[in-house]
Amino acid sequence: MKVKLNTDLSEGEVYSIGYFVAQWGFLENDIYEQTILSFDDVETLPSSVVKNAQFGNILKLWLKRVVEKQEEPKKSTLREQYNRISEMNEVRQSLVHSRWEWSRIAPDEITAVRVHKGTVKRKTFDSDSLYDLAASVGEIRYSVRYPGGIEDQADEMMQNGGHISRDAWHLITKKKNSDDADG
Numbered sequence: 001m002k003v004k005l006n007t008d009l010s011e012g013e014v015y016s017i018g019y020f021v022a023q024w025g026f027l028e029n030d031i032y033e034q035t036i037l038s039f040d041d042v043e044t045l046p047s048s049v050v051k052n053a054q055f056g057n058i059l060k061l062w063l064k065r066v067v068e069k070q071e072e073p074k075k076s077t078l079r080e081q082y083n084r085i086s087e088m089n090e091v092r093q094s095l096v097h098s099r100w101e102w103s104r105i106a107p108d109e110i111t112a113v114r115v116h117k118g119t120v121k122r123k124t125f126d127s128d129s130l131y132d133l134a135a136s137v138g139e140i141r142y143s144v145r146y147p148g149g150i151e152d153q154a155d156e157m158m159q160n161g162g163h164i165s166r167d168a169w170h171l172i173t174k175k176k177n178s179d180d181a182d183g
Contacts, residue, residue, distance in 0.1 A: 009100055013110060016130035020095055023137035027085070028055050030144050031062045038065035059085060074147040081143045084136075091133060094123040 009017070035058055039045055046061070059082065067078040098112035111124045125133075146152035157163070164172075 007100055008102055009110065010127065012127045013125075013130060016127065016134050017095055020092075020130070020134035020137060023134055023141060024092055024096075027137055027141045027144065028058075030141060031055075032058055034066045034144075035062045038062075038069070056089070070147065077143055077147040081140050081147075084140050088133075088137070088140075091123065094121070095130075095133075098123075 007014070036045065063079075063082050067075060067082060070078055093116070094112040094114065097116075098114040101111045101113055102109065103111075109124050109126050111122050113120065113122050115121070146156070148155075169175075
């Protein structure tokens with residue numbers, strides 16, 4: 001028998017943290033791709049782009065090379081997303097790099113605890129706020145990818161063809177998703 005430690009996180013909290021992390025990973029990738037595509041073939045990519053080491057550096061380069069070269073209103077939309085991402089970075093650090101605590105006094109809350117640069121940092125969440133954070137990253141992703149809104153999305157679909165979600169694929173093919181109770 002294998003013994004493991006429990007996180008004391010509810011299923012909903014685990015889902016929301018995972019949803020946030022997955023959305024953020026896609027967001028970083030979208031920004032990284034847009035930044036790379038902003039360079040001509042003959043230009044040498046900076047080492048920060050090649051190594052993709054620090055998202056903060058890529059984000060600043062994205063602002064300079066992608067956002068600032070757009071025309072209005074797309075430029076304003078992307079600047080707003082840059083600000084939202086920058087503001088949300090501390091929350092991201094908390095969600096990804098912390099251990100979790102809860103208290104009998106407030107059992108519906110969890111606190112992310114981490115040490116950063118010699119300081120103990122605490123950030124408290126409830127289940128709804130965790131989910132809302134994850135959903136807001138999805139909204140940011142949409143605006144980063146489609147700063148012109150539905151018209152940009154339609155243009156992409158006309159260029160590349162449509163997209164079918166994984167859930168829709170399972171419905172069409174009648175194959176069970178591994179998350180289904182019967183699957």
